[in-house]
Amino acid sequence: MSRTIPGFVTLAIVAAVLGATASIAAEVVDARGEVIKADNPSRILSIGGDTTEIVYALGFGSNVVAVDTSSQFPPEVLAKKKVGYMRALSTEGVLSTGATLILANAHAGPPEVIRALATSSVPLVMLPENASPESLIEKVKLVGRALGAEAKANDLAAQLNGQFGSLETVRSKIERPVRALLVLSVDGGRALAAGRGTTADLMLELAGATNAAADLNGYKPVSDEALIEMAPQAIVAVRRAPEEEIAADIAALPGFKALGAGRKVPIITMDAAYLLGFGPRAPRAAGELMAQLYPDLPNQVAR
Amino acid sequence: MIRAEAVTYAVGNRSLLSRVDLDLQAGRLIAVIGPNGAGKSTLLRLLTGELKPTGGRILIDGQDLATLSADQLARRRAVVSQHTALAFPFTALEVVLLGILVPGFEADCSGTRRIARDMLARLGMEHLADRTYTTLSGGERQRVHMARALCQLACGRVPAEKTAILVDEPTSSLDIGHQLLVLDELTRQKNAGRAVLAVLHDLNLASTYADEMLLLADGAVLARGSPAEVMTDERLSMAFGCDVRTNCVPRNGAPYLLPQSCTAVAT
Amino acid sequence: MTIESLDLPAVEDGIDRHGLGRRLILAGLLALGLAAVASVSVGPTGLSLFSLPRAISAALSGSDAAADVHARLVLLEVRLPRTILAAFVGASLAVAGAMMQGLFRNPLADPGLIGVSSGAALAAVATIALGGGFAGPWVRALGIWALPVSAFLGGFLTTMVLMLIARKHGTTAIATLLLAGIALAAIAGALTGLIAYVTDDRELRDLTLWSMGSLAGASWQKVMAIAPFALILFVTIPRFVRALNGMLLGEAEAFYLGIEVERAKFWIVVLTAAAVGAAVAVAGTIGFVGIVVPHLVRLTAGPDHRIVLPGSALLGAVLVVVADIAARMIVAPAELPIGIVMAVIGAPVFLHLVIRRGGGLAAP
Numbered sequence: 057m058s059r060t061i062p063g064f065v066t067l068a069i070v071a072a073v074l075g076a077t078a079s080i081a082a083e084v085v086d087a088r089g090e091v092i093k094a095d096n097p098s099r100i101l102s103i104g105g106d107t108t109e110i111v112y113a114l115g116f117g118s119n120v121v122a123v124d125t126s127s128q129f130p131p132e133v134l135a136k137k138k139v140g141y142m143r144a145l146s147t148e149g150v151l152s153t154g155a156t157l158i159l160a161n162a163h164a165g166p167p168e169v170i171r172a173l174a175t176s177s178v179p180l181v182m183l184p185e186n187a188s189p190e191s192l193i194e195k196v197k198l199v200g201r202a203l204g205a206e207a208k209a210n211d212l213a214a215q216l217n218g219q220f221g222s223l224e225t226v227r228s229k230i231e232r233p234v235r236a237l238l239v240l241s242v243d244g245g246r247a248l249a250a251g252r253g254t255t256a257d258l259m260l261e262l263a264g265a266t267n268a269a270a271d272l273n274g275y276k277p278v279s280d281e282a283l284i285e286m287a288p289q290a291i292v293a294v295r296r297a298p299e300e301e302i303a304a305d306i307a308a309l310p311g312f313k314a315l316g317a318g319r320k321v322p323i324i325t326m327d328a329a330y331l332l333g334f335g336p337r338a339p340r341a342a343g344e345l346m347a348q349l350y351p352d353l354p355n356q357v358a359r
Numbered sequence: 360m361i362r363a364e365a366v367t368y369a370v371g372n373r374s375l376l377s378r379v380d381l382d383l384q385a386g387r388l389i390a391v392i393g394p395n396g397a398g399k400s401t402l403l404r405l406l407t408g409e410l411k412p413t414g415g416r417i418l419i420d421g422q423d424l425a426t427l428s429a430d431q432l433a434r435r436r437a438v439v440s441q442h443t444a445l446a447f448p449f450t451a452l453e454v455v456l457l458g459i460l461v462p463g464f465e466a467d468c469s470g471t472r473r474i475a476r477d478m479l480a481r482l483g484m485e486h487l488a489d490r491t492y493t494t495l496s497g498g499e500r501q502r503v504h505m506a507r508a509l510c511q512l513a514c515g516r517v518p519a520e521k522t523a524i525l526v527d528e529p530t531s532s533l534d535i536g537h538q539l540l541v542l543d544e545l546t547r548q549k550n551a552g553r554a555v556l557a558v559l560h561d562l563n564l565a566s567t568y569a570d571e572m573l574l575l576a577d578g579a580v581l582a583r584g585s586p587a588e589v590m591t592d593e594r595l596s597m598a599f600g601c602d603v604r605t606n607c608v609p610r611n612g613a614p615y616l617l618p619q620s621c622t623a624v625a626t
Numbered sequence: 627m628t629i630e631s632l633d634l635p636a637v638e639d640g641i642d643r644h645g646l647g648r649r650l651i652l653a654g655l656l657a658l659g660l661a662a663v664a665s666v667s668v669g670p671t672g673l674s675l676f677s678l679p680r681a682i683s684a685a686l687s688g689s690d691a692a693a694d695v696h697a698r699l700v701l702l703e704v705r706l707p708r709t710i711l712a713a714f715v716g717a718s719l720a721v722a723g724a725m726m727q728g729l730f731r732n733p734l735a736d737p738g739l740i741g742v743s744s745g746a747a748l749a750a751v752a753t754i755a756l757g758g759g760f761a762g763p764w765v766r767a768l769g770i771w772a773l774p775v776s777a778f779l780g781g782f783l784t785t786m787v788l789m790l791i792a793r794k795h796g797t798t799a800i801a802t803l804l805l806a807g808i809a810l811a812a813i814a815g816a817l818t819g820l821i822a823y824v825t826d827d828r829e830l831r832d833l834t835l836w837s838m839g840s841l842a843g844a845s846w847q848k849v850m851a852i853a854p855f856a857l858i859l860f861v862t863i864p865r866f867v868r869a870l871n872g873m874l875l876g877e878a879e880a881f882y883l884g885i886e887v888e889r890a891k892f893w894i895v896v897l898t899a900a901a902v903g904a905a906v907a908v909a910g911t912i913g914f915v916g917i918v919v920p921h922l923v924r925l926t927a928g929p930d931h932r933i934v935l936p937g938s939a940l941l942g943a944v945l946v947v948v949a950d951i952a953a954r955m956i957v958a959p960a961e962l963p964i965g966i967v968m969a970v971i972g973a974p975v976f977l978h979l980v981i982r983r984g985g986g987l988a989a990p
């Protein structure tokens with residue numbers, strides 16, 4: 057009990073201060089089609105790396121009281137309280153953050169906890185899946201409405217739309233798409249490759265590449281032989297931490313050594329949260345990947 | 360009490376016991392003797408109802424054994440097997456109390472604990488009642504199981520003349536003093552009216568205690584009758600495939616033997 | 627010598643372990659009560675039991691004031707079902723473990739060991755993975771019981787297959803059964819892996835989390851899902867006490883003592899499969915409860931199933947309720963999988979059991 061009293065006091069003060077400044081949107085229809093009454097963004101629990109990045113991009117970073125473990129950017133977020141892995145939330149753990157607004161990635165779970173939270177007095181806004189550039193725009197606008205910052209969200213959405221547009225322009229100049237394989241990790245001598253229906257697949261498409269693992273559904277480990285069969289012309293290695301040496305691990309795979317028929321297959325290393333987070337940095341990440349895949353193309357993606 | 364009529368038991372096409380007749384009467388002790396693999400334990404397991412004969416039938420007081428339920432059987436006969444493994448740390452007394460598992464036994468028999476202690480005492484085990492079973496020696500364990508079987512029948516409240524005790528080599532791990540103690544107790548049970556059937560390895564003990572003997576060899580009855588009738592040099596030598604001589608002790612005239620040599624005389 | 631010499635006066639003597647056991651069971655009830663109160667009182671939100679009247683009145687009046695809703699949700703919709711679920715799961719797993727150990731006459735036996743848990747898990751995983759597909763009608767027809775019933779069927783079928791494999795001449799060979807169980811557990815594990823492989827990434831991650839066990843998703847629905855299985859198990863405990871005690875001496879001996887062994891074995895297998903299946907379905911796989919709890923009960927009160935079964939039910943419930951408090955508090959507001967907490971508590975006890983007495987207590 058004693059622990060929470062100061063919590064509620066701070067909450068009240070913060071709410072009073074912010075209540076005056078924030079423009080309040082009363083009702084939001086979230087990705088599930090639920091009508092959510094979101095009128096107090098003073099204490100935000102943000103679940104999902106993309107969600108958190110959008111909240112920060114809209115200038116509400118200081119209102120964030122807690123995040124999940126996939127929220128790694130911007131760096132300030134690392135100091136926030138953690139409610140654990142987004143697929144394994146606990147109802148009471150989430151409620152104990154004292155949040156007045158919960159914004160959650162489509163993957164947040166388990167479903168029982170989401171159902172229980174939906175019956176709480178705290179508004180829970182679920183964001184749409186990552187299916188296309190439009191879903192990112194939709195996420196930004198939805199978060200903007202929930203935060204009562206629609207104007208800012210529209211600006212960000214317009215900016216993102218512009219970036220996607222210029223990506224498309226550059227992409228149209230590609231004559232021969234590169235067959236690329238995106239590798240998430242190397243475990244026990246097998247690469248974990250991204251197949252169809254993944255955010256990675258979407259990012260490869262945005263970067264103008266053909267997914268060499270399009271026959272796979274989801275993230276699947278592939279053998280050396282399957283790696284040779286896929287015949288990627290480039291490999292995109294995704295690392296979760298800067299010190300991870302995934303490129304070296306891939307280079308050491310016998311299957312990799314047999315690739316390219318004498319020509320070196322490039323390994324492009326990128327940060328996981330940056331490339332696959334599908335937050336506001338997504339078009340830039342796609343542009344950067346495109347630039348590395350097609351060094352000869354003029355890179356016009358706005359930075 | 361228990362009658363076996365032309366009982367045959369076969370596994371696949373291998374016959375373990377063929378056409379064995381047996382009449383175990385109240386107040387009698389039958390010793391089943393014979394070489395290893397003769398079918399003694401198989402016969403005992405058939406008589407308990409654990410194995411179903413593949414031919415012939417077994418009757419308990421005129422009722423077919425196969426028609427009786429496990430608890431009806433448990434009230435009428437107790438069994439002590441050759442080997443009973445128990446990996447859990449019961450005390451000796453608790454093992455004896457396991458003899459009264461059939462529902463209703465406790466209601467009929469309020470002094471169960473006292474009976475259990477008395478049965479242990481009869482087998483010279485009263486001082487070990489509270490010892491953990493797993494720490495007892497082989498001979499002590501054998502006597503605990505004997506006490507358990509006695510406790511089972513004592514609590515069954517069926518008149519002694521309608522009950523039987525079937526024991527498989529009850530003396531195999533015992534010293535001479537305890538062998539006599541166990542067989543004396545079986546005799547006491549017999550005298551109280553129970554039918555007793557014991558598979559015995561020690562021919563001299565069998566000869567001393569049995570009212571009747573059944574000599575099995577190769578799954579068939581080679582001889583039956585009083586010890587004097589069964590324990591002849593010729594029959595035993597033939598059954599065991601070695602040369603033996605029987606003789607008589609002066610006291611009650613029961614024959615005894617001293618092994619001579621392992622040279623087979625007949626097989 | 628007359629018949630009288632075999633009959634003795636009816637006198638009860640001394641204090642026995644059964645008396646001690648009765649006191650232990652009272653102590654267990656008390657401990658369960660305390661653990662349950664603690665579990666409802668403790669949580670990351672810091673609401674205590676003192677908010678209970680408010681929660682109840684909020685539930686009755688349907689008040690939607692934020693503080694009322696908060697108290698009702700946390701106490702009545704989160705902590706209370708979670709506590710009850712933990713108690714059911716712990717008791718079911720512990721009793722199933724004790725029954726299996728009696729059935730196989732081996733104190734190291736566990737539903738996990740002979741493939742019951744693996745079979746249950748496979749069926750549950752298949753139901754989750756295929757629930758949207760051709761298993762859809764099955765899932766819709768059974769509602770909240772789809773998962774526990776599937777898990778029960780999986781555990782039951784595994785056990786029946788095992789018994790068929792191990793059956794010879796009308797009796798069950800324990801050694802064959804244990805070895806075949808290990809093989810079947812491996813097959814079920816492989817099939818579970820295969821299903822995880824063909825499903826998409828999100829379900830795959832759910833399966834991984836689920837295999838570590840968690841009570842975070844506790845709800846009244848889940849309590850309702852496990853309740854019939856658990857209650858049937860508890861109510862039928864007295865019916866199997868004698869059979870299990872007799873079977874400790876061996877199946878033949880149990881028959882000599884008046885137990886219908888094959889019938890008892892069949893029902894013990896059905897009940898344990900049901901209890902394990904339901905527990906696996908609502909809380910994932912939580913290990914060690916089935917081994918550690920009966921062991922501790924035997925250590926204090928002896929191996930008599932009259933004490934071991936109810937004692938295991940109580941201690942199992944207490945242990946899982948307490949482990950769940952730890953699971954939700956240690957890294958609050960995040961949550962540890964309870965399977966991990968139980969492994970931390972259970973593995974050392976199990977090792978101790980193996981080192982101290984494993985050799986001597988192996989299957990006969």
